[in-house]
Structures are given as C-alpha cells and as structure tokens.
Amino acid sequence: MKENTAFHVHIPANMTVLLNLYNKAPGSLIMAGGTHLMNHTFQPGSDHHSILSISQMDELKKIGRSDRYAEMGCCVTVNQMIDAQNLLSSPLLLETLQHMGPHPIRNSSTIGGNLCIPEKRMDLFPVLLLLDARLELRHVKRKRNGRASYKSRWIHINSFVSSEGNLGLGEGELLTRIRIPFYDGGFHFHRKVNIQGNDFFTINALASMDKGVLSDLRVAFTNGGRFVLRSRDMEANLMGRRFPMAPKDLEEIMKELFKYFSVPDNHYEEYLMESLFRQLLESLADPKDREEILL
C-alpha cells in the first residue's frame, strides 16, 4: 500500500529565495491563492509534496500604471483588481472579473493562478489576449561555478500557450508580472454560459467604431479547454463594414462563421458559438449599445 507523504510548504521571504528554491526543486508546486489547487491537485497519494506558497510575497502583490499600461504582480487577487478598476480602465476586464466565482473565492484567487492552470484557459486568458497583455516570466540559472544568474523575459500572452495547448513555462520558471495595455475602443461584449461541471463557454469582444464603420474588432471564444479560439481573418472580414448592418449581410456573416472556426464536436457548444456570435453582431448594430462606442 502506498503511504501518503507529508506536504512540505515553503513560504519564501522574497523573490531570490523563491527562485532558488524552485531551481533546486522544480517539481514543486507553486501555490498562489490555492483556489484551483485545493480542488484539483491535492489528492491523497499525489506526487507533489513540496509546495511553494507565494501569495504573501509583497513584491508579487503590487499594482501600478504607466501612461500606456497597468502592471500587476501575479498575486494580485480578483477582488483587488476590481477595486483598482479606475487604474485598469477596461470595462471588459471589469465585467469579466465581476463574474468570476463567489466573493470569498475572488478574495483569494489571483491573476497569475488564473493564467497558469495547466489544462484550461480560464476567464482572464481570452480577455488579456484581446488586450494584448504581456507576461514576465522569471527563473534562476546556475552557472558552472555555482553562481546564480537571475533571468527575466517578457512575452506576449499569445505565445504563453503552445500549439499543443501547454503553458510556455520552463523548468523552475514562474509568472511574476502582467502588463495590460490600455485599449481606447468604446465597445465591449462579454457572455459566459455554463456548459458542464465547472466549465464555461465564453465570448469576449472589443471594438472601435468610426462614424458607423467598424475600425477595430477583437473576438475570442473559450470552451473550458486548453485553447482560446480566435480568428484574425474573421475579424479582418468584419472590419471596415458599416453598422447597423442589413439583415441580409448579417445572415451572410453568420453563414461564414464555421469557415473561420472548426465546428465544435458538441452540438450544445456549436449552438452557443452561433447564438453568442449573433448576439455580438446584434449588439454592435444596436444603437443603445453603440452610444457607448460613439462617446
């Protein structure tokens, strides 16, 4: 019979200690808010016995801004982001944050934890993708003489997930900061529908309109899987069109949806993708929603 080994929880005092501990034991689990880990990973008999708890590290909880972007440490919680809404100045991000689980969960769950769940793209991923967020990844490398060399690299969130859907974190590497550029388009759209268990189908969109002509459009779908579904060709096909759109043109665009995306295996997801996309187009065409765009 397999005996359960005790977990060892380390609470590093600072980044240097954290990076060195992770370098020595890259099989350790990084724990931020723990809201996902507690539910999924800590099974009796689990192989992970070393846990690096990072949620108390002040340097990972900072929020700041420049004139082009907001920047936050990976351990900023969902509720802290909601409280910093003026600083984030993204209605799409704010709406997404407000729909993420119950209040006590939002108090603990972090932006970094949300982006680093290995097997699923959670709610913040598609929104930060549309906002062109950049991620700082850090690790420490040991030189032959035993000296430590501290490495930091910034990547676009798009390259954080490989074509197989795996996270682009190297051994002993962790996500430390997130930069979220300000988007000045006036329209956003967010819908989230439960498909099964804890999995959701989502559509998120950002758009700008110039005198009734769509000058920018960014659309992303997720379905609780490893990928965010986005088609630049589909976006380009819609840009330059005048809104509101004639019903005939809207039907034409609807017919072409699965030219840009493969048809989901599951009929319910196919239905959701079509109906939420239609809602997006109707919302772009709706003068009430477009008031926001024209402001």
Ligand SMILES: Cc1cc2nc3c(=O)[nH]c(=O)nc-3n(C[C@H](O)[C@H](O)[C@H](O)COP(=O)(O)OP(=O)(O)OC[C@H]3O[C@@H](n4cnc5c(N)ncnc54)[C@H](O)[C@@H]3O)c2cc1C
């Ligand atoms: C009741 C309930 C409701 C929920 N509702 C939602 C919801 O509506 N939307 C949603 O998106 N999620 C939801 N979640 C899932 C989860 O709470 C969030 O995704 C949360 O943001 C995860 O953050 P965390 O800090 O708790 O991550 P943790 O559980 O600490 O970690 C998650 C994963 O990321 C890794 N990790 C954490 N931080 C880092 C880092 N800095 N670098 C590298 N790896 C790291 C961990 O090793 C782990 O694999 C819900 C969970 C519960 C229990």
